[in-house]
Amino acid sequence: MAYQVLARKYRPLRFSDVVGQDHVTRTLLNALSQQRIAHGYIFSGHRGIGKTTIARILASALNCRNAIGSELRPTPEPCNACDSCLEIRQGNAVDVIEIDAATNRGIDEIRELRDAARYRPSRDRYKIYILDEAHQITDAAFNALLKTLEEPPDHIVFMMATTQPEDIPQTIRSRCQHFSFHAVKLDDIVGQLRRISDDEAIAVDNAALALLAEAGDGSMRDALSIMDQAIASAPTDDGKPMLTVEQIRELMGTVSNVVYEEILEAVNVNSSAAVLTTISRLLDAGNGPQQLARQFVRYLRNCTIAKITSLTPDAVATGAAADLLQISDEERRRAARSAALFTEEELSRFLSIMLRTFDELGYRQEQRLHLELGLLKLVHVQRLVPIEELLGQLGSPVPRKTASTTTPSKAASAAHTGTSVPVGAGHAPAESAVRGVATSPLRATPFQSDQVRRTPSAAFTSAASTPMTEGSLALAPQQASAEVKRPSAEAERPHLIDTTPLAQPVPVGSASSSGAPNPRSLPEASGYNSAAASGFDLYTLQSACVAAVSAIKGQGSAAHTLEEASFALAGDTLEIQTTVSQAMLPIAINPEAERAVKSALRELGAGRLHVKFTASRVKASTKPRAPRAAAAGSVEELAAKHPMVQQAQQLFAAEISNIIDLRDKN
Numbered sequence: 001m002a003y004q005v006l007a008r009k010y011r012p013l014r015f016s017d018v019v020g021q022d023h024v025t026r027t028l029l030n031a032l033s034q035q036r037i038a039h040g041y042i043f044s045g046h047r048g049i050g051k052t053t054i055a056r057i058l059a060s061a062l063n064c065r066n067a068i069g070s071e072l073r074p075t076p077e078p079c080n081a082c083d084s085c086l087e088i089r090q091g092n093a094v095d096v097i098e099i100d101a102a103t104n105r106g107i108d109e110i111r112e113l114r115d116a117a118r119y120r121p122s123r124d125r126y127k128i129y130i131l132d133e134a135h136q137i138t139d140a141a142f143n144a145l146l147k148t149l150e151e152p153p154d155h156i157v158f159m160m161a162t163t164q165p166e167d168i169p170q171t172i173r174s175r176c177q178h179f180s181f182h183a184v185k186l187d188d189i190v191g192q193l194r195r196i197s198d199d200e201a202i203a204v205d206n207a208a209l210a211l212l213a214e215a216g217d218g219s220m221r222d223a224l225s226i227m228d229q230a231i232a233s234a235p236t237d238d239g240k241p242m243l244t245v246e247q248i249r250e251l252m253g254t255v256s257n258v259v260y261e262e263i264l265e266a267v268n269v270n271s272s273a274a275v276l277t278t279i280s281r282l283l284d285a286g287n288g289p290q291q292l293a294r295q296f297v298r299y300l301r302n303c304t305i306a307k308i309t310s311l312t313p314d315a316v317a318t319g320a321a322a323d324l325l326q327i328s329d330e331e332r333r334r335a336a337r338s339a340a341l342f343t344e345e346e347l348s349r350f351l352s353i354m355l356r357t358f359d360e361l362g363y364r365q366e367q368r369l370h371l372e373l374g375l376l377k378l379v380h381v382q383r384l385v386p387i388e389e390l391l392g393q394l395g396s397p398v399p400r401k402t403a404s405t406t407t408p409s410k411a412a413s414a415a416h417t418g419t420s421v422p423v424g425a426g427h428a429p430a431e432s433a434v435r436g437v438a439t440s441p442l443r444a445t446p447f448q449s450d451q452v453r454r455t456p457s458a459a460f461t462s463a464a465s466t467p468m469t470e471g472s473l474a475l476a477p478q479q480a481s482a483e484v485k486r487p488s489a490e491a492e493r494p495h496l497i498d499t500t501p502l503a504q505p506v507p508v509g510s511a512s513s514s515g516a517p518n519p520r521s522l523p524e525a526s527g528y529n530s531a532a533a534s535g536f537d538l539y540t541l542q543s544a545c546v547a548a549v550s551a552i553k554g555q556g557s558a559a560h561t562l563e564e565a566s567f568a569l570a571g572d573t574l575e576i577q578t579t580v581s582q583a584m585l586p587i588a589i590n591p592e593a594e595r596a597v598k599s600a601l602r603e604l605g606a607g608r609l610h611v612k613f614t615a616s617r618v619k620a621s622t623k624p625r626a627p628r629a630a631a632a633g634s635v636e637e638l639a640a641k642h643p644m645v646q647q648a649q650q651l652f653a654a655e656i657s658n659i660i661d662l663r664d665k666n
């Protein structure tokens, strides 16, 4: 006998054999025993979950020659022994007509069907039409069918199987009983695969079965198809095919999720190099970038769910976690382990980055490059702080009216490039601003602030909020004099609104060195002279500070700020002139970074130096430029008025470069 694929060989013949659709089979069995037969049925759901199978079982049950309750057929299940049942199983029953609506979708075919439907069944009780892919039928053809469904002859039953029930006209749907099929649960698929492999004498362990079931993704037929392929390529032992996890992975072109766990661990410690090494190893082994990205997206999705459902690595998944994570226990533990490294926000940000990367891979030439770039973004995204958090924490302690500065700085320009502020959708600006604003860590990286969030009582109040009120940093007030050159591109931007610089900034706080002279009075060049005189090599000092701060996890931005800063000595004061604005300074150089700097100096024997951090010396415009006149009620005006926008302008000297109006045009 010719080889029969598993999905066909093990196609259920009774309602009770159908896996994972109990809600459908129960209802149909009840309807059969009560003789309440509808004239139209719609079976909807994903591919390979038993729609057509159930349609055929129902057809058998309706046309079975043995009456329900008879000796050969004690229940409403078909007997599977009479001529009718056997013919339906073989697909040559005269009165059960299966039509592939994907190819017979036109009005002519349906008219033909409708005309034929008028005649009584040739032998059996019902004339049954099974329309597969019913959503493909044209509207005109559905209309031709409508009359038959409106006043159906007693002997007619239509069964429509579809993956897109919404594409079936409402007029048809309302005349049918609609059954929505569920995706088959992982455990159910594994159980069925286990039964089949025992029957077929296949040696396979549970991990391999779970992998097959996961690959099926809720579809029994898909899982069985992959199993078929795996059996075909499996080595045999004593005539018994042996399925292994490695072999199935190779077949599907997937890699073990171990590597994604590794990548996330590398992301967690900010190690771009480790991320790139891992992905390069996979690519060199011949894995496709798109497949890798797809699998990573799935993995991140599982991690996000694990986080949301508070699944811990050593707990057994129950409830929502078990429902939402249709993966093996081992994979659940893995997802929970990765999830434990990050916050929910971070995981969903990772997921959105990888989704975008996956989308982009579809139409990009340099796929490898884009995948690598996408993964690097995961590392970098950790240096981003949600703007809500930033504004929220800055909001109260800094006196709003006076603490503004419009010093354009690196941070600021990073802030306004690519920040588009949608107006109208009340919640939208914050979300979009988050992506555009690359800020320095807010005394704390997202991790630190997250840890702080987790232990709100102690850490948050002491570590997070004090620096802003009685900051340990000496901030020199800025002198606003020179006109800032506007970016040349600005003129071309249609929706640009100027930032209006406000009054002079005020120092946020003062440190031990607050008595030192205003750093502005230091001659620019004298620093190095006095450094030489005092025996300190400024370059060494700076390198040591940068190294010390880089060594602290999550202080990448502070290290960058120090790297960009210019160091100068005036007497016993080491002035560290940063390029960040006044408002950003306490955020860029947080107390932890400051402590690291001081201890680095002590190690170099420069502990006696007073350290003074100052904001960028680039001068802001004295004369507030009048904002471009925005028409009253216009989007531009709304954008400029938005408190979130105004705060962003103050904090980052951000400019509005682009406004997208998301309000409903109706």
Ligand SMILES: [Zn+2]
Residues within 6 Å of the ligand: 060, 063, 064, 065, 066, 078, 079, 080, 081, 082, 083, 084, 085, 086
């Ligand atoms: Zn029968």
